[in-house]
Amino acid sequence: LAKPTANEQVLQGTLDLLILKTLSLMPMHGWGLTHRIEQLSKDALQVGQGSIYPALVRLEQKGWIDTEWRITENSRRAKYYRLTAAGRRALGQELASWNRFVSAVGFVLAAES
Amino acid sequence: MLHHARAALTRVRELFRRRSHSAAEQNEEFSFHLEMEAAENIRRGMSDAEARRAALLRFGGTQRFREETSDARGIVTIDNIARDARFAIRRLNRSPAFAAGVIATLGIGIGAAAGIGTIVFGVLLRDLPYPEPERLVRIGFITDGIDAPGDRHSGPTYVHFATTARSFTEVGAYVTDDGFVITDAKLRSGWRSP
Numbered sequence: 215l216a217k218p219t220a221n222e223q224v225l226q227g228t229l230d231l232l233i234l235k236t237l238s239l240m241p242m243h244g245w246g247l248t249h250r251i252e253q254l255s256k257d258a259l260q261v262g263q264g265s266i267y268p269a270l271v272r273l274e275q276k277g278w279i280d281t282e283w284r285i286t287e288n289s290r291r292a293k294y295y296r297l298t299a300a301g302r303r304a305l306g307q308e309l310a311s312w313n314r315f316v317s318a319v320g321f322v323l324a325a326e327s
Numbered sequence: 328m329l330h331h332a333r334a335a336l337t338r339v340r341e342l343f344r345r346r347s348h349s350a351a352e353q354n355e356e357f358s359f360h361l362e363m364e365a366a367e368n369i370r371r372g373m374s375d376a377e378a379r380r381a382a383l384l385r386f387g388g389t390q391r392f393r394e395e396t397s398d399a400r401g402i403v404t405i406d407n408i409a410r411d412a413r414f415a416i417r418r419l420n421r422s423p424a425f426a427a428g429v430i431a432t433l434g435i436g437i438g439a440a441a442g443i444g445t446i447v448f449g450v451l452l453r454d455l456p457y458p459e460p461e462r463l464v465r466i467g468f469i470t471d472g473i474d475a476p477g478d479r480h481s482g483p484t485y486v487h488f489a490t491t492a493r494s495f496t497e498v499g500a501y502v503t504d505d506g507f508v509i510t511d512a513k514l515r516s517g518w519r520s521p
Contacts, residue, residue, distance in 0.1 A: 244356060245363040263360065264387040267353075268395040277334035293356045300333070 229261070229269050231312055234297065234305040237279060241296035243286070244270065270295055278304050353396060361386060466498075479503070 232251050236242075242250065247270075248261045273279045278301030284294045297305070361382045368378035419426035454460040466488060467478030480488075480500075489498045 243359070245360040249367075262387055263364070263385050265395075267356070271396050275334055275337050277331065277337065290359060290362075291355065292359050293352070298333070 228312070229265070230273060231305075231308045232259075232261075233266070233269060233273060234278065234301060234308060237295055237297045238302065238305055241282075241294045243292040243294050245292075247295065273301070276304070277301075350393075353393060357386075357393070462496075464495075466492075466495075 233247065236247055236250050236254065239250075244266055245263075248263045248266050251261050252259055270279065270281075274281060274295075278298060280296045280298050282294050282296065283291055286292050361379070364382035364385060365375075365378040368381050369375065373381060419429070455463060457463055465478050466480075470477055485498075485500045489500075492498055
């Protein structure tokens with residue numbers, strides 16, 4: 215089990231944002247998604263692999279992602295997830311609100327006396 | 328707007344899609360995931376069994392996520408309805424007198440409503456049992472100052488109508504205690520025009 219560093223658990227609520235962002239790069243299946251997120255975080259984040267699926271269903275119900283059964287390179291059937299136009303818009307809004315949140319926390323933590 | 332519609336559509340589709348189908352899809356998706364993870368672990372040098380166990384461990388228990396995914400899908404609604412029904416039956420079993428009262432009340436209520444509905448349909452709504460019932464009319468005289476339809480006629484009046492009327496395809500009559508009633512349709516029984 216090669217997980218080198220602190221293995222930050224993904225914060226509740228940020229998983230949706232990470233999924234949207236990662237799917238905006240290319241459509242992929244659930245397993246690929248978990249590994250891509252960890253890889254993009256330079257292995258600092260650990261995604262609960264099972265917890266990605268309920269999140270995917272929620273996002274699909276919001277109309278932000280679409281699903282499609284496709285054949286992988288290893289000729290296996292797998293369910294692929296793809297960002298919709300609405301998902302792309304939602305990603306923009308979620309990103310903006312995440313940035314506001316980060317800078318707000320930054321202000322508080324940078325306060326001196 | 329469009330994505331609201333799409334979201335609603337997805338939920339409806341999930342509800343109507345046969346549950347076993349959706350569960351089978353999910354099983355396939357989960358087992359695909361576990362196989363991919365196990366293969367990855369083998370590439371990193373684990374043994375077969377070890378790789379599978381590690382994959383399951385990292386996934387975090389498939390049953391839990393199976394339930395969570397179902398919850399997110401709205402399948403839970405159907406389960407809840409079944410559970411509510413079972414609960415209701417159990418409660419009614421526990422107090423049979425109350426149950427009998429409720430069932431009798433509902434039964435009489437529904438029966439009365441259905442009975443009245445049948446009468447209203449038969450008397451007011453249902454078409455008369457003749458071909459083209461909308462063309463059926465009663466022939467009567469309207470007399471100034473008398474507030475009643477003069478649609479009861481003597482035999483000779485009927486014969487007069489039946490032989491001379493041009494406005495009707497056919498004229499027929501039936502006998503009541505107090506006179507003839509003339510109509511223009513083919514009555515099943517009663518008088519026919521000659």
